[in-house]
Amino acid sequence: MKPTKSFPLTKTEQRKYVMPANEDYEILQKVKKLEKLKLTKEEKILVWLIKTQLEPKWRKYLLQTLNKLFKKYQKK
Numbered sequence: 001m002k003p004t005k006s007f008p009l010t011k012t013e014q015r016k017y018v019m020p021a022n023e024d025y026e027i028l029q030k031v032k033k034l035e036k037l038k039l040t041k042e043e044k045i046l047v048w049l050i051k052t053q054l055e056p057k058w059r060k061y062l063l064q065t066l067n068k069l070f071k072k073y074q075k076k
Helices: 011-016 022-035 041-052 059-074
Strands: none
Touching (some): 022 041, 041 059
16 A cells, blocks of 8 residues: 655655655654754754664664664773
8 A cells, every 4th residue: 555645755765765654754754854953963863863764774773873872881
């Protein structure tokens, strides 16, 4: 079943993201709006991580982020 809510994706977005549900389009649309705002460093990281969840290999980014956190706190 094709999503009912959609908007035109760039060619890069079409190749990069899996968009099987309406929620995926809603997420990407909100991420794109947020990327245009002056966000804090932490907010930018959060938006980036959310955006990566639209990619087929999204687990890779979660693991990278978790590994950074572990590395930071294992030193203490």
